[in-house]
Amino acid sequence: MSSMKVGVLQDFLMPPASQQVMLDALRLAFDESYADGEIDRPVELVLRAVDGLPRGTSFDVLNAWKELEAEGVLVIFGPWASDNVLAIRPYVEDVGHIPTLSMSGTDRWYGEWCFCINNGSLPEEPYLLSNYLGVRGVESVAVVYDKCVPGEEYTRFFRDACAFDGVKIAIEEPINMLDTDLSPALARLQASGADAIAYLGWGLTATHLNTALDGTGWDPVKVMSSGFMAAPFLPGGLKSIAGWVGVDQYDEDNVVGQDFLDRFEARFGYRPANFFSVLCYDFGVVIARGLSKATPLSPDGVKEGLEKVKMVPAATGGPGGVFSFGPHARRAWLTPHFIVLREPDPTAEVADLTSGPGSILRHRYTARSRSERLGTAGRTQ
Template sequence: MVEVTPARIGLLIDYLDADGGYDENVLPTLQLVADDFLAQGVLERPVEFVVRAVQGLPNGSFRPVRDAFHELVAEDALVIFGPWVSENGVALRRYVEDAAQVPIITMAASESMLGQWVFGLPAGSMEEEPLIMATVAALDGCRTAGLVYEDSLIGHEYLRTTRVACQVAGLSITAEIPIPQVEADKRAAIATLAADRPDALVHVGFGLGIPGMNAALDAVGWNPRRYTTTAFEFAATSDWWRAQFAGWVGLDQYDERNTVGQHFLDRFEQRHGRRPAYFFPLYCYDVARLMMTALATARPLTGVGVKESLERIKMLPAASGAPGTRMRFGKFIRHGWVGSEFLVARRVLPDGSRSVLHATIEGLIPEQATS
């Protein structure tokens, strides 16, 4: 019997933790979906994952990301998941388009990187996150906001859209203060914002500017409502990060009411003996089903075939977001989420112990709805 060559999927991971690693649930989630598709006969051949994990921007540099992409193309990957960070994605776009061989699916939020070969399933969107965030702040009764933005490509894109979002939501901006994209002293920036005592402190950026913000607020004796974008998702990665977000409301994709996500977690727990109940495993489950569906229906099984197959995916139920969120692409559609509640707002309790559902763009969520 002739041996069948596995279909290769590339993982371009461009953000590493302090130990040089990445989320332990990524590969188990992708493998679970691949095994399901193979067992059900949807896929005709096994799947092999080829990983390139590098430290790109903001903590590293872009060059390793570019090199990793070319290595994955040379490894015969048919589709690539990554990069994850907007600054790397925007810079990588031209290399992906110039190669015109392999589609990539990115979780990066910038629409500047989307193209013929670049599909976005963003964990947020710089065009949409500020609208949701400003709406939630207004629902909470805020009428004025002080903005603190990370002085970076991501921060400036967010700043542009947040200005518009605040105007739409009826929030008056009292000041706009830049901060470094990496950890730094925040006291001067917070003191400047506090001078006008706005109802809300609004942070926009990748998220590495958040640590130390609560301490700076305590130092100046100011206790406003606090909002951020999907930088909030760092709160799910460790107790330390969650403590940095104590009292904050931010955008997330984990909604315990979504039965698609809960059924996935049931199966993951059955296989691995743990239940990773936060946004990223559910997000990876969604990306995996998009990629496996594209591989299964690609004719021929080439990069071009997979790209065209991705364009045919419609209304696939998502594990991410509120109930009813779905996914789809198209010939001129490169943003994959369908539904106004693909992002939800969560709130970390003041003691930093856990996060709870707070609102969506459609309205505040009563506590009894999440208990």
Template structure:
């Protein structure tokens, strides 16, 4: 296929780690999927990945994200994976829709991002995560909760839906306290939450407000059950984050029982000699398969053709979530997960060493016995 022009996929990475990098398993996973589909004849031409990695909101600027999107379009990509952060996706949506040329698949949680050209495969949802989080807190015996919400667009949207979720789950909210979306002293906020001694704390937001909460709670001598959204997935990124989330219960997409995930991890290990058993490689595997199927089904192989092909993907078994989770899009269907357990709850052990399965919206579960 030396004379065949590769099909180009864009990666719009809008959140960088402290070193200015991003998870190396993203490209390794996407290339594994592309190579597999090419070898099996699903794809008729090789795939080239074009990466634009910038620091968007909350730590950077939206302008960097907008520029990255425009650069990817000029590079001739047929579909874009990204942006990842809701604050950037909400702001970028008008530009994607006005152009009407290249579809984006976002992992952002805000449904206000979705449109004709913006597809959502969110690592959660601001509408659904609070329902699951409040349900699990109630299953654990909580009847009252205090809410710590990040003072941001994401935090405000989560707060609105969390109020409704708590009411439906029978949880009484004793206090709502804003916290900064950066690492800062949280002792005053935690003291405010502790006044009425609620049964538990719910944190809502992107996640950058969590660091320091454990320390502040220890300083005031109060460590109730603590719950968070998919901000919990930061626990998979480093030992430092696991320490910040030690003892917390939060939403995740890695479930050891999911055999689609197990098969992917087997394939990855056979190729790379290691096993990245956490949510993000599984998520990238799901996104990657949807993008490859869209490239394979596009008639013609153009941005609009890929968008139309995305809409025809139905009931693809997902590696993310509990067993039975599936993927699909469609006309006017822009939320890709099928199944109530596309999010599971995991718990970081008190020593911060690892996380274990805790529950789904359907009930508490026994964690696997394997280490």
């Protein structure tokens, strides 16, 4: 019996150990689906790994997608970065016509062939961050953001989120997303007198923020977007963002995720208790469900199969999350707790994403009444 080809388009080059976590999580999901009789033949993973934006080019990402198309894959997992998905979306929608699932955070990705299980959300993370600041009693925040699709989209929504939660934005400072010396920008942020600092961006610059803060004597509340989850892929790791609370997708209280990790550890001999393993596993589960419902077994059939995916329990995020798609629904998440806030654990020794989270859960979204949001400490509206 022939196998079903599933494309994996990795648009961010990462350490081999991290890539192995992704591949093992996907293999477990597909192998379990085959063993359970959900799909009637095994899955063959076809991988293309390139360095897209911000360090490479979107051209390479599009070419990798076309290579998977030529391989005859039924569905594609990836690319991931917002800049890259927006660059390839016209081809996927108008020409390629293969269902493509991304973990991108931008709402502008969705389309007839473009599905998403968000690894964060450019429009919604700002509301989690402002919610946390409001709960902490912060009155004003200084914003530093990357000059790119994620940074600019984050910032637009962060303005609305802060107004909603009664937090004043004292200053906004754009930076180049490949900058390493952030001292001038941080000096201007400090001069604003804000109680907190928010980093909104892709994550490469985030690992240089503490270097710029060292020696300033400024110790604000520090929050960041899902760029927090880029740190484990980078040389400095989570220790480079010590003291920052950032958007993550791993929650120890999610029993679906812990059960997955038990099975993963039993099979592969290590336990990657972090957002990356559970998220990649969830992609595998959802894709397998779509394959199982495809009639016929073709890209068009898989697209319609994915539209029939309903109420799949999520290993990612907080307890109780589920995934559903539909004919006009391309965003899978059904829960406000698909994103949480975590802080690097100063006692943890984490070399890569093959081990524990290396961070501590700090906050889940907390619904607050209007009086709670706007009646604290005379905040500026």
